[in-house]
């Protein structure tokens with residue numbers, strides 16, 4: 052059962068941002084119907100999988116996270132190992148870099164990396180499609196995290212259409228030192244009418260023609276006003292990014308992480324230096340689309 056050539060596998064789990072996030076409805080089970088433009092960015096956790104005699108053991112470095120069943124990595128590992136009939140165990144080490152509870156799908160990406168990594172470690176031979184089907188049982192964003200890159204996500208987030216890779220840019224990512232509950236944000240959204248829907252189709256066309264200005268002009272997230280009302284620091288970070296040359300700036304997912312798109316890495320770096328001085332963000336990354 053074990054891969055005869057390897058007893059350790061190392062995988063990167065990349066964060067995502069939403070260039071567009073629209074909510075179009077709500078299912079009876081509470082899930083929201085969405086249309087999202089997803090983009091992988093160069094911020095990643097590192098997961099190391101080592102074959103063991105039995106059990107699933109998780110160790111975490113760089114963040115306060117549960118190591119038992121509440122960790123999405125644990126749930127992914129158990130699901131995959133049950134599906135594949137694996138009798139052995141695994142030790143998983145997580146080196147955490149993606150901001151936690153930040154709207155960057157860190158947990159979902161770790162779960163996706165666990166499905167991919169353990170499929171390889173135990174030589175299970177499951178297809179990407181089979182892994183995506185297991186992934187959606189863990190979270191709506193997990194199938195996208197298995198695929199990565201630039202994509203349109205519909206349904207509850209699991210219906211994926213890969214898009215042309217977005218054109219290169221400088222990207223500044225800033226997380227203020229506040230916690231936001233995804234559940235709270237969606238509940239608040241349900242209680243109000245959505246006044247303005249982002250132009251998801253226009254965003255898709257701008258991506259397909261490599262039009263960075265068109266992308267920056269169409270950034271939109273229906274959750275932003277909800278989270279921003281509770282956390283005004285998000286608006287301050289956006290204004291700071293725009294004042295320092297961003298082509299566009301937006302909150303990612305349910306927040307509170309904010310990103311800014313710049314013409315170059317240098318510009319993003321200089322804007323990052325200015326933002327650091329304001330003390331508005333506790334975590335700052337100058338990065339790029341992946």
Ligand code: ATP
Pocket residue numbers: 116117121122123124150151152153154155156157158159161162192233304305
């Ligand atoms: P999304 O963008 O999908 O809403 P997020 O970035 O807002 O995700 P995560 O960092 O994925 O949020 O984590 C949200 C919660 O999930 C945290 O409170 C955390 O305790 C829990 N969690 C479980 N496993 C993990 C993991 N491996 N990494 C991060 N969070 C995890």
